[in-house]
Amino acid sequence: xxxxxxxxxxxxxxxxxxxxxxxxxxxxxxxxxxxxxxxxxxxxxxxxxxxxxxxxxxxxxxxxxxxxxxxxxxxxxxxxxxxxxxxxxxxxxxxxxxxxxxxxxxxxxxxxxxxxxxxxxxxxxxxxxxxxxxxxxxxxxxxxxxxxxxxxxxxxxxxxxxxxxxxxxxxxxxxxxxxxxxxxxxxxxxxxxxxxxxxxxxxxxxxx
Amino acid sequence: xxxxxxxxxxxxxxxxxxxxxxxxxxxxxxxxxxxxxxxxxxxxxxxxxxxxxxxxxxxxxxxxxxxxxxxxxxxxxxxxxxxxxxxxxxxxxxxxxxxxxxxxxxxxxxxxxxxxxxxxxxxxxxxxxxxxxxxxxxxxxxxxxxxxxxxxxxxxxxxxxxxxxxxxxxxxxxxxxxxxxxxxxxxxxxxxxxxxxxxxxxxxxxxxxxxxxxxxxxxxxxxxxxxxxxxxxxxxxxxxxxxxxxxxxxxxxx
Numbered sequence: 395x396x397x398x399x400x401x402x403x404x405x406x407x408x409x410x411x412x413x414x415x416x417x418x419x420x421x422x423x424x425x426x427x428x429x430x431x432x433x434x435x436x437x438x439x440x441x442x443x444x445x446x447x448x449x450x451x452x453x454x455x456x457x458x459x460x461x462x463x464x465x466x467x468x469x470x471x472x473x474x475x476x477x478x479x480x481x482x483x484x485x486x487x488x489x490x491x492x493x494x495x496x497x498x499x500x501x502x503x504x505x506x507x508x509x510x511x512x513x514x515x516x517x518x519x520x521x522x523x524x525x526x527x528x529x530x531x532x533x534x535x536x537x538x539x540x541x542x543x544x545x546x547x548x549x550x551x552x553x554x555x556x557x558x559x560x561x562x563x564x565x566x567x568x569x570x571x572x573x574x575x576x577x578x579x580x581x582x583x584x585x586x587x588x589x590x591x592x593x594x595x596x597x598x599x600x601x602x
Numbered sequence: 603x604x605x606x607x608x609x610x611x612x613x614x615x616x617x618x619x620x621x622x623x624x625x626x627x628x629x630x631x632x633x634x635x636x637x638x639x640x641x642x643x644x645x646x647x648x649x650x651x652x653x654x655x656x657x658x659x660x661x662x663x664x665x666x667x668x669x670x671x672x673x674x675x676x677x678x679x680x681x682x683x684x685x686x687x688x689x690x691x692x693x694x695x696x697x698x699x700x701x702x703x704x705x706x707x708x709x710x711x712x713x714x715x716x717x718x719x720x721x722x723x724x725x726x727x728x729x730x731x732x733x734x735x736x737x738x739x740x741x742x743x744x745x746x747x748x749x750x751x752x753x754x755x756x757x758x759x760x761x762x763x764x765x766x767x768x769x770x771x772x773x774x775x776x777x778x779x780x781x782x783x784x785x786x787x788x789x790x791x792x793x794x795x796x797x798x799x800x801x802x803x804x805x806x807x808x809x810x811x812x813x814x815x816x817x818x819x820x821x822x823x824x825x826x827x828x829x830x831x832x833x834x835x836x837x838x839x840x841x842x843x844x845x846x847x848x849x850x851x852x853x854x855x856x
Contacts, residue, residue, distance in 0.1 A: 514800070542681060
């Protein structure tokens with residue numbers, strides 16, 4: 395059984411990701427205090443709220459340290475939207491927030507792309523360009539599938555080595571550093587392909 | 603890779619006492635069915651988002667609404683926006699807790715406009731939709747509230763400009779005059795309103811593919827919200843999306 399821990403930052407809709415993970419085959423628990431991480435096989439950092447509010451919430455409960463320990467032990471960690479942005483070194487959303495530094499880089503506000511008629515925040519079902527075709531997250535998912543994005547900020551990774559996919563004007567759609575992987579879109583809001591992606595994540599080897 | 607405009611098709615469900623209701627020009631409400639059935643049907647047909655609007659916003663209705671959001675969000679995997687009667691951060695938190703991804707706010711902003719920037723600070727701009735009800739009087743448009751029942755007396759553009767300074771992520775623009783008529787969206791309204799520069803969702807009056815085409819010909823429009831045309835099966839989601847694709851826009855097809 396895949397025992398997955400979902401980190402709750404105390405704000406926003408957490409129900410949807412929990413539900414989607416159950417449908418994808420996970421046994422979901424919500425983290426709200428220090429827990430024995432050896433009981434769990436996967437961790438999810440969900441996508442709701444803002445960086446400063448989320449990091450405050452994590453730090454107050456020493457959950458930032460917990461997540462770092464979990465990641466350092468080699469367990470699979472998936473960050474979704476804000477969750478991926480919290481892997482950064484720092485985020486410039488609402489001032490400057492020091493983040494977890496699991497995937498070095500900064501989170502910056504999206505700049506208006508003059509070539510694109512789309513408005514910001516970037517909201518909609520968009521396509522990705524797959525840079526790393528061997529990435530297991532996207533196994534069994536057609537390269538043409540669209541995923542739902544809803545964001546005003548983006549992770550700009552320092553090292554492009556683990557880049558999995560881009561979207562729009564070469565924005566980081568997905569990036570991996572060993573057992574830690576992030577996606578900017580919301581799989582729990584992306585229909586069947588999203589559930590498939592979560593199922594692929596849950597089927598990742600339990601420890602690297 | 604496409605540099606054409608991305609368009610979303612949204613299903614609008616107005617709710618009272620746990621049922622989907624429909625009115626004409628936001629008056630004269632008729633029950634037309636169970637929101638869970640509509641939401642599931644549209645999700646399976648490829649709808650991009652669901653928009654749930656609480657048309658009554660009483661405490662009793664709020665409890666029913668929460669149950670509806672919970673059930674819909676556990677069965678479908680697309681974004682859900684909920685609006686109607688949001689008066690505080692707590693109200694918004696509560697809606698998110700029950701499964702809303704975005705909240706829309708209108709009426710209470712006339713009493714307390716600061717709430718908008720507080721919501722954006724707390725939840726992020728992409729989670730907050732500024733909802734505006736526009737009604738024409740002589741050659742001007744005015745901002746209405748309370749499901750199109752009350753006139754704020756404030757001219758539309760000045761109200762929109764004031765609200766935009768709080769940085770909501772999207773603008774849901776409902777035409778009070780056209781709502782429920784299936785007579786076409788108010789194109790004069792689209793000409794009149796100053797481009798908000800954020801995603802504009804056009805809601806009210808879309809009844810056929812010609813209306814879809816004319817509404818989307820305005821560069822400011824990023825999404826259309828369709829109510830009774832889908833509920834009464836006057837329009838199909840697939841035909842709407844095919845029309846949008848034919849116009850060379852970037853749209854998700856099933």
